[in-house]
Amino acid sequence: MTVLAARFEEVWKSYPRWLSGRRSLRSMASPKMRATGRRQGTRWALQDVSFEIERGQAFALLGENGAGKSTLLRLSSGLGSLTKGRIFVSSDVASVLSLGATLSSELTGRENALTATLLAGVRMRDAPAVVEAALRFAELEEFADSPVRSYSDGMRLRLSFGVVAQLEPGLLLLDEVIAVGDLRFREKCMTRIEELRERGTSLLFASHDLDQVAEVCDRALWLQEGRIRAHGEAEQVVEEYREAMQAETFARTPAPEQDAEGVLKLRENRFGTQELTIEEVVVEGSKAGVAEPDGPLSVNLRLCRAGDPIARPIIGVTIYRVDGDVACCEANTESDEVSLGEVAGEVVVSFNWDRVQLLPGEYVIDVGVYEHEWQFAYDYHWHVYPLKVLGHQGTLRAIFEPDRRRWSVQRS
């Protein structure tokens, strides 16, 4: 018989929808304002969600913002009440949910860590050692006695995770907060999570990093508007999610105009909502569209947004080899930790290599600009920009030319 770490039985959760703002006496008293304080129906955050997590499993929650991932995690850790259904979790559960919500900004990091440690169930005689270890893990010893109000988001996360990292929970609930840490700390967290998993901790976490989900998790649940859209093996769910994102982009691509000119044609080699457009792409190696195998290359994108700024779009560049349509190189601003911030008007983004390291041949470059959670593309140019890598192709059919290679021959 399998041992469960959590069970969700037909979970429904609704929030009252208020017309505006806070309820106060005034809104209840005046007839004009009365409508303000009245419930305006309900918004269903979760609808009929049932699943189980086996002990030792790593379970991912996928879905766009507002799909119900955070609600599900909060309910699992005992915050808020269910509208219908039942949730059971392992009695030794620990969680890192919303950023800093569990921290008092007036108190110091050390005091907050102590409160969190006691609340996790550690007795006072053991707590100081746990707190020190947490501060060490979070690399916050220097700031331990500063009030948390002076902490950055990353530091708050480090503190919250630092405490949990000292515990050995049966079930660990993680919201996406972990993404605010820098790359190094995120890796430290993942290493710690792996250690805990080896010791038997189950994991339920929400993530936008599809590659990470596919790599770390056994199972995944995809929530859409509070309902289960897919549930199964992590890799399979991630695949479905990716396909749906492509379909979403296609569906959102406006119909082409009749007399459209130029190389780019909507729904043929140009996709996306066109709310943010890539106006011009310049591929520059030794000259336009041409590069030396060991020379530099830059891809310059001129972005244009008419209207309100768009927050934190992601830019992706992929190089394909024409022969065989193999993706040789893929990069995006999110995984390289570059943030574009708010984009409005014209913005030029350059992506540069010092050495191309591709074998001579014909290549083609795809460029795209995506919504900040990869929900869909604003603009995507498919197989439009050619790149020729110079040199004699010879008999080599490969694509990659490794750096600093040497041969050695030994004869006995």
Add this chain to the structure above:
Amino acid sequence: MPPTPTGIAAEAPIALPDRSGALRPPGSTPLTPGLFKELVLHLVKREIDTNHRMTVLGWAWPLTRQLVQLGVLVFIFGSVLDLGIENFAVFVFSGLLAWNWFSTGVGEATGSLLAHRHLLYQPRLPPAVIPSVSVIVPFVDVLMALPVLVILLQLEAGIPATIVFIPVLVVVQLVLMAGIAWLTAAASVFLRDVPNIVGVGLNVLFYLTPVFYGLKVIPDQYAGLLKLNPLATIVSSYRAILLGEQLPGTFAIVYCLAVAAALAVLGYLLFVRLQNRFVDNL
């Protein structure tokens, strides 16, 4: 509960107390009594620490405030408008201590869930603890001022043997305050006007409580009104014990105990009934 390891290796994880891993509804794993006690003490202590942080006088502030209040009241009602009350300094100070504890405690507790929302996000902490801590914290100010009261008492009237009954009254006042605090704190989450209403109410109550005057000077037609205020009975009883004044009537005492007990039971039950909905309404 299995014992938690005492020596924790530098980076080795520590097992959570309930290791059974049995499936339970979230947030229903109870704290053990020992841990609960440590946690409440810790919360009270950190609350006191924050109140006095970043100030030069620190701990001396609450005492300073009460002594200045005492000085003003003694000057006005002892010298300028002489109310003709014997041992006026002790008389006023005893009333003032009880009143300040009540008004600070109830005032702070009313907004406590909103001010300490980070604690509401800790599912293992019973939320009823949060306003209770706000009620307990200002009692520390009373303890700090106690030596001054004793000295005044010694100077003016001598220390009576009946002083040993003071803790009984303290418990009655604590129960009354906790009941009100649970009600107002829970109500504040759903109706943000409540802290303001409580503020106004406390202003009015100050004059309906015999802090700087005695029940003796109240005309008969209003005396009945004052008896409806349980705090008036409590303050008069403190004075009866300390200064040998007449105890409030039996009816007033029974009424006061009944109100305190009823509010505490009602407040707690209502609070627990509503507590699941706090997080969604913050």
